[in-house]
Amino acid sequence: MGIRPRALALEAARRAPTALVPCPECAVVVGAAKLARHLDEVHGATDETHEVAELRGDDRAFVVPLVGFGGLGFVASFALGIALDRERLFAGIAAAILGTSLGLIGLAWFGGIRSRVLLAPETVELRYALGVLQRRVRLAGATIEIGSVTASRAPAGSNDVNVPHEEVRVGSYVRVSDGSATITFAHRGASLRKRWSDRGIRSGPKRSHVDVRLDTPALVVLEHALHAAGALQLREAPRDAS
Numbered sequence: 001m002g003i004r005p006r007a008l009a010l011e012a013a014r015r016a017p018t019a020l021v022p023c024p025e026c027a028v029v030v031g032a033a034k035l036a037r038h039l040d041e042v043h044g045a046t047d048e049t050h051e052v053a054e055l056r057g058d059d060r061a062f063v064v065p066l067v068g069f070g071g072l073g074f075v076a077s078f079a080l081g082i083a084l085d086r087e088r089l090f091a092g093i094a095a096a097i098l099g100t101s102l103g104l105i106g107l108a109w110f111g112g113i114r115s116r117v118l119l120a121p122e123t124v125e126l127r128y129a130l131g132v133l134q135r136r137v138r139l140a141g142a143t144i145e146i147g148s149v150t151a152s153r154a155p156a157g158s159n160d161v162n163v164p165h166e167e168v169r170v171g172s173y174v175r176v177s178d179g180s181a182t183i184t185f186a187h188r189g190a191s192l193r194k195r196w197s198d199r200g201i202r203s204g205p206k207r208s209h210v211d212v213r214l215d216t217p218a219l220v221v222l223e224h225a226l227h228a229a230g231a232l233q234l235r236e237a238p239r240d241a242s
């Protein structure tokens, strides 16, 4: 049971014929009255009942449990080795745990581990850490916070490790929370503010840790689910628009 992005967008357009609606396929914002034509002409005759149940993105949430698992596993193995008088064996196990954790952290860091975002009319669920962990947010009444994703990098052209790193903006995030669970989605394209009304959206701090990185068309599908649940509002078209 997924959601129907085209049907949701067209329904939104029918209800608010003077508003702007983000295209659920390409994220371009079009006048509500022109959405149906845009979908037909630009994206072909995809069935309106076409369902999207799952989005895929780069798993960034996995890093935190991996650091915990690697650190605790390493220490616990050494302690066990000493307690059982089998230091050598457990030193090997400790090294294997640390190596595996570091390998997976590296893989996750470079986008080699994907997580799944499951969409349903009432919830969005993140399945991460190779499907072992999950987090589910109820969409009705969800709060939305947006802001910049930053990373710390050595200044361009510098090979000196002692140079202080600078904070650079690498994208934007959309943080969706229902009060008990939160998922932070990162993306590279234009801010959500360009597609939806400011009403109800909070500006958050800069963040370097996010849970999952989506491409913009995938994010817009999620945004239509949030709009259908009342968490996002359409933008009004400027008065003088043709």
Ligand SMILES: [Zn+2]
Pocket: 023, 024, 025, 026, 027, 028, 038, 039, 042, 043
């Ligand atoms: Zn489009």
